[in-house]
Amino acid sequence: MASDTLNEIAEVAEVAKAPGMPQLDFSTFPNQIFWLVVAMVVTFFIVSKVILPRIGGVLEERxxxxxxxxVQAADFKKQAETAEAEYETALKEARAEAQAIAAETKANILKDLDKSVALADAEIAAKxxxxxxxIADIRESAVDDVRDVATTAASDILSALMPSVSDKAAVKKAVTARIKG
Amino acid sequence: MAENAVAEAVSEGATLNIDPMKQFEVLPLFGDGPIYWYTPTNVTLWFGIAIAAIVLLMVLATRKRAVVPGRGQSIAEMIYSFVRGMIVDITGEQGVKYFPYIMTLFLLILFTNVLGLLPMSFTVTAQIAVTGVLAMVVFLFVTILGFVLHGPKFLKIFWITEAPMAVRPILAMIEVISYFVRPVSHSIRLAGNMMAGHAVIKVFAGFAAVLAAGTPLGVGLVAPVAAIMAVIGLELLVVVIQAYVFTVLTCVYLNDALHPGH
Structure with a gap:
């Protein structure tokens, strides 16, 4: 019984001792070092032949x-500034032209207006x-009518009052003189 | 009596059966034989998966070379600009020559770290052998580069001219010691961080299994699973930061080699 337990303890102790720190098991060192060197050489070739040239190239290209x-943006900015200056000039020119046209149109309109006014004035004067x-004609004819009527009336009155003295020419002369007076 | 208690403890131990370190064992992929240096193991598998992931993100996602990038290409470009910016910030423009080496280190560590968070996965960067070799490669490369570029003047990094003459020899000794400790701290930091997080997750997973079996309807599962979720979130942060830290330190060491005059 006692020896069994002791054996068991010994076994456990053996198991516990065997692993210890596997890192210090020197028998595996050559193996680890060999594969480390292989890994370093392989990685070095991948890094120096592919990774660094490629990424360095990409960064440089970017x-x-x-x-x-x-540079293009600066160019575009300059173009935009030139375009703006041109636009400003064009705008100024257009404004000047517009003002000239307006002035001319105004002058033409004024001239036309003056002409029309003159024409209208002339027409009014003519009318x-x-x-x-x-009116003068009417007045003339009215005077004539009055004279005729007066002459007729005077002749009639004269012939009725003094039939012997019927001198139409004298009557007419007298009436005319009377009207004038 | 005493024997019975021990036996009980032993049988209980058998049911608890948490071995957080088992996940770090190097095992052959095929069969059960001995591990020679060329044997394909889980180290091979997870380095392979990491390289496949690197190709997927950094090569396939950028194959269009779009001027206006898509999602994958944006991430790849972000990693590229991040690492390049880090090198320029720390070492100046002269360090860009070593961009491919630094990028290789960063990608390999980042991807193996992140892949190690997958359940059932194997974390190669939790292995001292792996991080130790990485750190030694960096250490030797930087040291040799320093002497190649500057000759004996490279030793100036140990001679602090800003300090008073009397303390310079003492500082030089400290500097030399700290210089040679660099690869140790460099490698242990990475492996230790990876190992600790994964072991903690494994321990909580073991609790979850025991509590699920030992409580009605398995409600005891809730607390450990919530803890696992929290730890995984934290670990995601840790693995990325550790990849970054390893790379930043490499850049700092490289800077010493390029500009030894402090």
Whole structure:
């Protein structure tokens, strides 16, 4: 019984001692070192032949592309400024032209207006003259009528009062003299 | 009586059966034979998976070479710019020559670290042998480079001219010691961080198994699983930071080799 237990303890102790720190098991060192060297050489070749040239190239290319874009952007900015200046000039010219056109149009309109006013004035004057002439005619004819009526009336009165003295010419002369007076 | 108690403890130990270190064992992929230097092991497998992941993200995702990048290409470019910026910040433009080496280190460590968080996975960077060799490679490379570039003047890194003459020999001794301790701290830091986190997760996983069996409806599972989730979140941070730290220190050492005059 006692020896069994002791054996068991011994076994456990053996098992506990065997692993210890496996890192200090020197029999595996050559193996680890060999595979480490292999891994380092392989990784070094991948790093120096593929990884670094590729990523370095990509970063350089990106740098070039970005500076290229910056140059282009500056160019575009200059173009935009030129375009703006041109636009300003064009705008100024257009404004000046518009003002000239407006002034000219105004002058033309004024001229037309003056002409129309003059024409209208002339027409009005003509009409006025015509009307005056018509009025004069009417007045003339009215005087004539009055004279005729007066002459007739005077002749009639005279022939009725003094039939012997019927001198129409004398009567007419007298009436005319009377009307004038 | 005493014997019975021990026996009970032993049988209990058998049911608890948590061995957080088992995950770090190097095992052959095929069969059960001895491990020679060329035997394909889980180290081979997980380095292979890491390289496949690197190719997937850094090569396949960037194959379009788009001027306006997609998601994968953005991540690849971000890693590229991050590592390059780190080298330029620490060593100046002269360090860019060593970009491929630093990038290799960073990618390999980052990907093996992150892949190690997958359940059932094997973390190669938790192995002292692996991180030790990485740190020694960096140490030897930097030291040889320093002497090649500057000859004996490289030794100036141990001679602090800013300090008063009297203390310079003492400082030089301290500097020499700290210089040779660099690869040790460099490697243990990475392996230790990886190992500790994974072991903690494994311990909680063991608790989860025991509590799931020992409580009604397995409700005891909730607490350890929540703890595992929290630790995994923390570990994700740790693995990325440790990959970064290893690379930053490499850059700092490289800077010493390039500009030894402090």
């Amino acid at each position: 740098h070039a592309v970005i500076s290229n874009y910056l 006025t003259a015509e009307s005056e002439k018509a």
